[in-house]
Amino acid sequence: MHNPRCDSFAAAVDPLVGAAGAAALCAVLVQRLPTTTTSSSNQSGEVASEVVCWALLGAAKRWDLLGFGAAGSGASLPGAPATSSSSGGGVGGGAKRPRPGWSLWAVAAAVAAACCYRAEVGMLWSVPALTPLLLAADKQLRPELRTWKALELPALFYLFGTVSGTAIVGLLVVLALPGWTIWELALSTLPVAALCAAYAAFIPRTVESRFLPYLDVDEDILQLSHRVVVISVAALSVQIISFGVPGLIDLAVPTILLGLAKASAWYFTIQTARSTSWCIAGAIGAFALVASRDPFIQLSESQAISPVLASTLALGQFVAILPRQLRGRPILWALILISLGPYLANYMAITVAESSVVRLQEHPVETLIRNAQADFEQMLQRQSKTYPDAVHEYQRRYGVEPPPGFQAWYEFAAANQSPIIDDFDTIYLSVSPFWSISGREMLQIIDDAHNTPDIDLWLCSFSGDTAETRCTHPRRGSDRHIGDLFNTLLGDVRGVLPNAKFLVNHLDEPRVLIPPASLKKNPREFKVSDLSERPTWKAVTKYCGLQAQQLRDLSPYTDTEGQRPAVDTHGLPLVTNRSTVLNLCQHPEYAGTHGLFQAPPSFRLIEGRVPVLSTGRPSTMSDILFPAPAYLVEPEFRYNASADIPWSQKANHLYWAGSTTGAVSSTHNSWRHFHRQRFISLAQNLDPPAEGHTYLREVPPSSSSSSSPSSSPPSSTTTNHTPSITPIHSRFLNSRLYDVHPTRIFQCSHPLPCREQASHFRHIAWQDRDAALRARLVFDLDGNGISGRFHKLLASGSLVLKQTLLREWHDDRLVPWAHYIPVSVGTMAEVPELVQWFLESDRGKGKAREVAEGGKEWFARAMREVDVKIYLWRLMLELARVVDEGREALAEVVVE
Structure with a gap:
């Protein structure tokens, strides 16, 4: 017509x-x-x-x-x-x-x-x-x-x-x-x-x-x-x-x-x-x-x-x-709507999101911060004030006498005003599995392990007389600053520490899996398996059904998180108990969310009672934790105060830039499931959840009893005269609050996965090493192993959002929510709400600055170079006792 x-x-x-x-x-x-x-x-x-x-x-x-x-x-x-x-x-x-x-x-x-x-x-x-x-x-x-x-x-x-x-x-x-x-x-x-x-x-x-x-x-x-x-x-x-x-x-x-x-x-x-x-x-x-x-x-x-x-x-x-x-x-001028329309839509979305942030009710993050600060104060108060108190507390915690040289260690720690005297559970729980083997047998195990082909371990010897550490490797020339760390920190304690021999892991990934006592045969036997670029989950969780293995990573002395009433997180996966979050045995979903369990670049698993020092380990493994040399020796990872700026001048966004380490991408696995790639996709809003991102919103009293189709029913217990908090779902993510980019896409066994990632992500060129210090919120997460940036970020006065599955030497002295913000390892679904609340609400901004300053002050007080020395000194005392040729085998100490 x-x-x-x-x-x-x-x-x-x-x-x-x-x-x-x-x-x-x-x-x-x-x-x-x-x-x-x-x-x-x-x-x-x-x-x-x-x-x-x-x-x-x-x-x-x-x-x-x-x-x-x-x-x-x-x-x-x-x-x-x-x-x-x-x-x-x-x-x-x-x-x-x-x-x-x-x-x-x-x-x-x-x-x-x-x-x-x-x-x-x-x-x-x-x-x-x-x-x-x-x-x-x-x-x-x-x-x-x-x-x-x-x-x-x-x-x-x-x-x-x-x-x-x-x-x-x-x-x-x-x-x-x-x-x-x-x-x-x-x-x-x-x-x-x-x-x-x-x-x-x-x-x-x-x-x-x-x-x-x-x-x-x-x-x-x-x-x-x-x-x-x-x-x-x-x-x-x-x-x-x-x-x-x-x-x-x-x-x-x-x-x-x-x-x-x-x-x-x-x-x-x-x-x-x-x-x-x-x-x-x-x-x-x-x-x-x-x-x-x-x-x-x-x-x-x-x-x-x-x-x-x-x-x-x-x-x-x-x-x-x-x-x-x-x-x-003139009608062609209507084409300006192509750019103006989306801009106005984005402006309205940001305005609505900013006006909807929780402001009146107490946010669950505020409750977690308050509880963490109370736990932190309690930790400080319970530290021993005298040498007899320290000995008594050691005996109470571990059921044994302190190692020889403990008094000299205490006097040095007290003289240097160490705020931590008793909370070194990470050290003791790392070395306690080796008590059931005599010192002479331990030395033989160390030699046998070092001589095993392609095991990639450094054999280090510490001389008590000269306080010098020498490390050797069958084929490598550079020890990644291991010797520098020990010589820098312990080189002036001649005649104080006993001789010791120990193994140090050269790789980023953890190494040791100790079978439960009920399965051990010859204690000197061990097996090495190369699982590089292959799934490792079944191997590292094979003993989850045996309680003894699970308890090794739990510290009954400092885990006060589980003693408080549960915090209502309104459906967000906020970390309310870090020990539970880190326990692999309780989270089978981690098999498909972290690169370490999917295709690590180098994973040579040692199954047996071999004492190996590593910088980080997951809950089911038994590496002995020592401070990463990168924290103290490598300039890239050291805090530079001259590059830092005041909080008021820091950019109001979350910052992360780095490489796609963590796993090896291939045509046989999906890089979309690796932890770094998942975080980048989240922050760039590339693969939003089907139901959208989860945010918390306040619902007026008159409407708190009803819920919209896109939201869940209110989960907070409030009176009829106050707003309630309820989760909502939205595919919108405010990009102004995120400066997250990969700077190097690599670790691919075939060119295709790297090519796919280069197309998928918005990547940028190399960034200045101190660029993160100019942001109010900074993200830190595992790479192939631990992240060497953590100490630097903690010292900067920026608020650190930390995601990790690895325990480190400092875990006994850092309190999540008091010194940094822990992030879940699974979906990370709480990140959009955390970022928006910390950066867009007045109360959130205040808490962000409070925790950031708390982390900075505690770092300057408890994570100084001398504090690392105190930790390393005490670790050497325990190691020396384990490898003492005169020590007989003891029944394994199980602390109740």
Whole structure:
């Protein structure tokens, strides 16, 4: 049926305006489609879509489906030569042309090269330079062209009608684009230069060019499409050979849609350029690039608003190229909604989220902080004040006498004002399994282990007379600063400590799994298994059913968390009992959430009673914990006070930047389940839970008894006159509160997983080692082993959110929620609420600063270099007793 509204619209809007608007919309779609899918085949899909695009364009030309070469509205730039192949005069106006030959292949290669660059490297950040370059080429090839000087206001002519003016516009657009680096910008000039040459080849000209052949886009599009398809198929074949066959099911629909969008963008751009200038291709590209930026992922308000402003400028340049007399030309300004609409939606989402933060009721985090601070004060109060008290407390805790040299240790600790005298349970619980073996047998086990091929252990000998530690390894030359640590801290205690021999783990990962006493046969026997890059969960949890193994990691002296009433977390997985959270036997889901249990880079498991010092271990393993040398020796991990800034000047966001360590990605496992990759995905909102992120909100008394479809019933016990707290679910994550990026993507056994991650994550270049000190919230999590940054972050005065499955030497003296914020290892579903409450509510900001300052002050008081020395000294006393040749085997001490 005839629709008069269509006639009225067609009468009001010139076909050329419609083509220009369609070209811009399709170009934006081309920019957006690859980012709307989290498919791991994005790179192959980009190249495959180019095949689809040019196959469609070739088919359209062959069967004349879209009217290539059809006349436009008749409006064109003053002085422009006719572009139809039927017109006469000029090189581009219908004179007999030489066969394109090599020029078609060159243009096809340029188009395919730009596509491959987008697939393998990323954005063409220098696309805004196309407009001034094409304008310069246009003026050179058509000197009689009067551009659009008479078509616009004189005040705008310089910006939109001259090479220098369009170059300034291009520069402003580039500066407004968030996320690029100088290197990325410079590198992108190569494919953009190729595209510029391709577009310039389409420019009708009245002046011949020796170096720039002319292609009639209407006449040559079919041959060009064949060549682009051939080159793109070749590139796709190289991708498949190098990285494997992508998932065809996941790839098919996005590839077809992207190819269709590309073909549409080319078609409408050609239709528009034929009646104007090929400069419009650059203007469309610049507008699409900047208008398609997603405000929901930007780190700051300036990064979100600047693309909106720049897209307005780019749109003005785009509109200015079109002849002024075209009907409906002003309607193109509606395209600004492409960037303005999402920005306004993001602004409203942030406003609503900020206004909904829990403010009146006590947040469960406040309860956890208050309880932790009380536990911390209790810990300080119970420390022994005299040497007899310390001896008595040692006997009470462990049921044995202190080791020889204990008095000298106590006197040194007291003289150096150590706030911790008694809480060294980590040391004793680490060495107690070896009491059932005599000192002479222990020395033999140490020698046997060191001589085992490929066990990768350092044999260290401490001389009591010289206080010197020497470490040897069968094949390695660098001991990763192990000897430096012992010599730096204990080198001045000559004649005080006894001789000792001990083994130190060279690897990041833990090593020792001790079978329960009920299973042991010959105590000197041990077995070494290489589980590198293989699942380890079954191996490290094989003794979970035996109670003795589970108790080794629990300290009955300091675990006051379980003695308090349960805290109502309203469904958030807040860490209310750290011992329970760290217990692998109670959390089988950890098998698929932490890289250590999926594909660790190096995991040589020692099953037996072998005393090995390591920097960290999970609950089921029995490595003896000692301070990581990185904390004291390596400059990268030492706190630099001169690089720190006051809390008021720190950025109001959560910061993390680092490498994708933790496990080895391969084609046989899923990197999406590794702990670092899961955190990055969460912070970048790449794979939000199906039900959305969980936040806590206050519900007014009148509505507290009812719940919305998207929320759970109120779980707090409040009166009818006060608001209640209830969880809600939302897919929104305020990107302004997160500065989280991988800086190095590696540890891949095959190129494909690293390529997938590079496409999936928003990654950045190397960052300054002290960049984290400039943020109020900092995240710290395990890598292949412990994180060497933890001490530095704790000392900085920033609030540390810490996720780990590994125990360390300092666990006896650091109290979660009093000195740092513990984060669950499973879903990490509490992180969005923690970050929002700490950064957006007044009470949360106050508590964040309070805990941050508490951690900083406690670090300066209890984790000084002398405190590490005190710990290491006491560890050496216990080790020396274990390997004392005169010590007989004892029944294993079990503390009740």
